[in-house]
Amino acid sequence: MGKIQTSSDDQSRISNEKSPETDLDLILTRRGFLKSTASLGASAFVSATSLNINSALAEDQRRPIFKPVSASTADRVLIPEGYEYSILARWGDPIYSNTPEFDSESRGSASSQATSVGDNNDGMDTFSVGSRTILVFNNEFTNLDILFGNRTNQLPETDDDVDKGKFAHGLTIVEIKETTRGWEIVKDSQFNKRITPNTEISVVGPAAGSELLKTKNDPLGMKILGTFNNCGNGKTPWGTYLACEENINGYFSSSLGEKFTQNFYEQRYGIAKNGKDWGYNWAQTDARFDVSTEPNEPNRHGWIVEIDPMGQKEPKKLTALGRFKHENAELVTTPSGQVVVYMGDDERGEFLYKFVSHNRYRTQGTNTNLLHEGQLYAAKFYDDGSGEWISLSNANMSRDETLVYARIAASQVGATTMDRPEWVAVNPNKPEAYVSLTNNKYRGEKSSQPINMANPRKHNKYGHILRWTPENGDHAAKHFNWDIFVLAGNPYEHSDLDGGSWNINVNNMFNSPDGLRFDSEGNLWIQTDGDYSNEDEFVGMGNNQMLMGDPKTANIYRFLVGPKECEISGLTWSPDKKTMFVGIQHPGQKGGSNWPDGGNNIPRSAIIAIKRKDGRAIG
Ligand code: FEO
Ligand code: CA
Ligand code: CA
Numbered sequence: 001m002g003k004i005q006t007s008s009d010d011q012s013r014i015s016n017e018k019s020p021e022t023d024l025d026l027i028l029t030r031r032g033f034l035k036s037t038a039s040l041g042a043s044a045f046v047s048a049t050s051l052n053i054n055s056a057l058a059e060d061q062r063r064p065i066f067k068p069v070s071a072s073t074a075d076r077v078l079i080p081e082g083y084e085y086s087i088l089a090r091w092g093d094p095i096y097s098n099t100p101e102f103d104s105e106s107r108g109s110a111s112s113q114a115t116s117v118g119d120n121n122d123g124m125d126t127f128s129v130g131s132r133t134i135l136v137f138n139n140e141f142t143n144l145d146i147l148f149g150n151r152t153n154q155l156p157e158t159d160d161d162v163d164k165g166k167f168a169h170g171l172t173i174v175e176i177k178e179t180t181r182g183w184e185i186v187k188d189s190q191f192n193k194r195i196t197p198n199t200e201i202s203v204v205g206p207a208a209g210s211e212l213l214k215t216k217n218d219p220l221g222m223k224i225l226g227t228f229n230n231c232g233n234g235k236t237p238w239g240t241y242l243a244c245e246e247n248i249n250g251y252f253s254s255s256l257g258e259k260f261t262q263n264f265y266e267q268r269y270g271i272a273k274n275g276k277d278w279g280y281n282w283a284q285t286d287a288r289f290d291v292s293t294e295p296n297e298p299n300r301h302g303w304i305v306e307i308d309p310m311g312q313k314e315p316k317k318l319t320a321l322g323r324f325k326h327e328n329a330e331l332v333t334t335p336s337g338q339v340v341v342y343m344g345d346d347e348r349g350e351f352l353y354k355f356v357s358h359n360r361y362r363t364q365g366t367n368t369n370l371l372h373e374g375q376l377y378a379a380k381f382y383d384d385g386s387g388e389w390i391s392l393s394n395a396n397m398s399r400d401e402t403l404v405y406a407r408i409a410a411s412q413v414g415a416t417t418m419d420r421p422e423w424v425a426v427n428p429n430k431p432e433a434y435v436s437l438t439n440n441k442y443r444g445e446k447s448s449q450p451i452n453m454a455n456p457r458k459h460n461k462y463g464h465i466l467r468w469t470p471e472n473g474d475h476a477a478k479h480f481n482w483d484i485f486v487l488a489g490n491p492y493e494h495s496d497l498d499g500g501s502w503n504i505n506v507n508n509m510f511n512s513p514d515g516l517r518f519d520s521e522g523n524l525w526i527q528t529d530g531d532y533s534n535e536d537e538f539v540g541m542g543n544n545q546m547l548m549g550d551p552k553t554a555n556i557y558r559f560l561v562g563p564k565e566c567e568i569s570g571l572t573w574s575p576d577k578k579t580m581f582v583g584i585q586h587p588g589q590k591g592g593s594n595w596p597d598g599g600n601n602i603p604r605s606a607i608i609a610i611k612r613k614d615g616r617a618i619g
């Protein structure tokens with residue numbers, strides 16, 4: 001397919017000259033993804049799409065399929081008939097028998113939090129050791145008004161408060177087992193462990209030892225304390241877990257206060273804006289979070305961290321994969337054995353990346369250094385449905401700078417600014433990958449973020465999922481072809497593009513796709529982190545939810561609705577696939593939920609274990 005070689009400026013001129021909806025008609029109808037104008041009327045839409053669901057259910061007899069659930073604003077988890085769930089782990093649940101049970105009055109202390117499940121669970125995965133199961137999950141951040149709800153200003157007051165907040169971050173590693181009461185944490189298991197913002201982590205890859213990573217406490221730039229704001233995750237074929245550091249900027253402040261001015265690099269990464277952090281106040285007990293004292297400390301975060309779930313090897317920050325606001329890390333091995341890692345940078349107008357390993361995966365090998373050396377690329381999307389990966393080595397920067405300031409390198413090489421790239425998922429049944437582009441109020445507003453075919457809607461309120469097929473079926477290839485799997489939207493409210501693509505209807509509408517994961521049968525699970533107001537532009541969508549997309553037909557069915565004010569984040573399975581673990585993050589973010597314990601209990605993020613009542617596998 002021919003390519004239109006255009007700069008960003010050219011793209012914006014093209015977009016201005018033609019109606020983007022006309023262009024989009026061409027690119028989406030060619031692939032059969034845009035509903036016809038006639039079907040955009042609300043009533044035609046309802047009946048046509050109801051038929052659509054019924055016929056898809058009837059046609060697809062090859063696998064058990066659930067009866068989709070309705071949208072809901074209730075403060076509970078809603079799943080289809082024939083399924084049940086139990087709570088596996090809540091924020092503050094002790095992982096050792098000598099740690100006190102969670103106390104909702106005090107909401108714990110630094111020491112109890114350091115030995116209990118962290119807050120706001122996100123990406124997760126299971127690992128098997130013989131017949132034992134280990135669950136590793138990220139604890140992305142904490143809601144200050146809940147964690148410090150016992151304090152007048154709902155902010156940390158004492159040093160112990162600050163450290164409690166710190167230890168609510170990082171990761172939780174626990175052995176889990178299924179009992180007659182459902183899945184539970186095995187307290188005191190040899191595998192149980194918290195990884196926190198104070199855990200020692202080694203630095204590997206080309207930027208290890210870089211001047212940009214050196215600090216007073218680490219003059220060699222080889223040992224970093226801690227990981228935090230881990231969002232999505234990845235899993236390697238050699239049995240390690242990847243934790244992806246996202247909004248690390250919110251933890252740094254400056255002792256200069258408002259007199260602090262960000263340099264070019266701090267600005268691009270949002271470090272200590274106006275000299276302030278986001279209320280965590282870590283600099284109170286740990287001077288490295290004061291950027292005026294330790295200007296390189298932010299450079300030591302925003303990486304992907306490789307973790308051995310068995311605890312045998314020290315965690316490692318993987319500098320070859322670049323520093324940005326990492327969402328997840330989706331690994332796939334190419335036909336020649338190279339390992340490709342797809343990665344999103346979740347910020348408005350940032351980029352989609354991929355890493356291609358220099359060395360090859362060997363089934364019998366140790367493979368542990370495969371993510372230490374390789375090429376890093378950012379994606380360029382052309383309006384004709386083609387695309388290419390551009391190497392960041394083309395940027396006019398040193399190798400260290402290219403990795404530490406990957407965003408700046410990707411801008412230099414002319415990658416396409418995207419609508420907040422969140423999770424990437426690779427189809428296990430065919431060479432194609434999907435990315436959630438969650439939403440972007442700046443699209444078509446900022447000159448650096450013009451409307452284009454890959455990001456086709458002004459102000460993108462609802463988000464979309466884009467997919468691509470690499471040339472020759474090889475994920476290491478330079479070129480690819482792409483299309484849009486779904487434009488989320490609200491057909492109640494809109495009869496234009498904001499009504500969504502043909503596969504969105506009043507029965508399955510949602511906004512802000514975020515978590516994406518394929519199950520072993522090739523179903524694409526979609527988790528949302530969006531507007532749960534259920535009003536105006538979002539009326540009819542209810543609380544955040546999880547849906548299943550069929551990559552063959554592009555039909556999408558709602559499987560789960562979360563409690564009030566949560567997002568759905570993180571998804572994995574038991575080794576026998578009979579249980580699906582789903583993350584419910586920050587219920588009651590605005591004070592409106594008592595989930596999961598009900599009554600007057602404070603809300604707590606939790607992981608639930610979903611099973612089919614007939615005991616069959618669930619993906
Ligand atoms: Fe942590 Fe982009 O979500
Ligand atoms: Ca997310
Ligand atoms: Ca999100």
